[in-house]
Amino acid sequence: MSCLLASVLSLFFQLIFCFFSTCYLYEYHFIRENKTWEEAQKYCRENYADLASVFDMTDMARLHESREYEGKAWIGLFSNPGKENRMWHWSLPGVEYTERETRWGRSEPGDLKENCVKTRGNWTHAICENTLWFICYDDGKSIHLIKKKMTWTKAQNYCRDHYTDLASGLDQADGEEFKILNKSQGSPMNVWIGLFRDTWRWSDGSNFSFRHWNMESFYDGQNNRKCTWEEALDYCRLHHTDLVSITNPHQQRVVERRTKNASSPYVWVGLRYTCVMNLWLWISDRVVCYENWADKGKIDECHRCAAMERGGRYQWVSKSEYEKYNFICSKQ
Incomplete structure (x- = not known):
């Protein structure tokens, strides 16, 4: 269960946060021990309740106050890779997504790589x-149109910094004020x-939709984060466009x-x-025309994916999809 993040994913061994919960009142405990994520989860479950879950920005502040140093520490958020495991969430804590209360357009939502939602009346x-421009919500129960074009994640951070969050739920994202x-x-x-x-899921089974990624630390194709092929695909589709396709010598x-x-x-x-x-096949569904396979590097077997050599002639080799390597995302 790799690629299990705190705010960033660069170290295999990190310090950890545990929490203890009683009747929904809980406190964070900073554990000054270096462990893998799985070891940290086992330790917290044996000595406290579980690895720390985070419900909202107030919890984020409490989590930072509990930290005894400026480095990184594990929390209970982990990825369960595979497109069949993707779940819809509202950004605003406490607002739950239900299939009965939606405004999807015709043939939406599709099962493609798009993981964020825009609207002009119906959702796409x-x-x-x-x-795109975006809609923020504030605690005064009002929504605000922000006429600044941003990615979805940057729009979310902007709304949290200046208001409360991106508009979430039908009352905010489809109510009379929005119209x-x-x-x-x-x-x-x-x-x-x-x-x-x-x-992404929380270790203790909480259905919290809260995410607060450190976008400046996300993978750009050149850091030390290693993932299976499916984990790399999920990451690229959520935060960029896709895993990179190479269809000509220039690419x-x-x-x-x-x-x-x-x-x-x-x-x-x-x-x-x-x-x-x-x-x-490329994940863009393009048939392979341009090829750069190494000698004996192409093995036609199930659960095989292509990886590029880090040096030499930068040729392609087929590897088990469960191997863990760096990866390259493409942008639109």
Whole structure:
């Protein structure tokens, strides 16, 4: 169960936060011991309740106050990879997503790589790295149209810094105030709302939707984070566009330049062997025309994915999808 993050994912051994809960009153305990995430989870469950869960920004502040140093520490958030494990959440803590209360457009939501939601009356899922205006909500029960184009995550951070959160739930994202605000612009327009999906879960089973990522520390193709192929795919689809596809020599050279600084001997790309069709396909569904396989590097077997060599001729080799390597995300 790798790629299990605190705010960033760069160290295999880290200090940990445990929490103890009684009747919904809980406190955080900072544990000054270096452990893997799995070891930290076992320790907290044996000595407290579980690894720390975080409900909202107030909890974030309490978590920081409990910290006894400026480094990194594990919390109870982990990824359960696979597109079938993605779940929809509202950004605002305490607002639960239910299938009965939605405004999806026709044929939405699809089962594609888009994991954030925009609306102009009906909801459409979209790539989170697109830039749009967005709707913030404040504690005064009002919504605010922010006429600044931002990615979904940056819009969420902006709303939390200046208001409360991105508009969440039907009352905020589809209520009368939203309709009046949208009409005031002359014609309906696409704006971000606080609906997203991901594969992340809390160790104690809490259904908290709260996420507060440190975007400056996220993977850009050149740090020490290592993931299985599925974990890398999930990350790229949530935070960028996709795992990179290489369909011509120019793209190959671009990826080569990014691969040079990887900390693993290989780097995942978005190419996978499909047993059903008995061929290799890019995750963009493109058939492989341009190829750069190493000698004997291509093995046509189930659960095999392509990785690029970190150096040398930067050729491709097929690896078990369960191996853990750096990876390269593509942007729109």
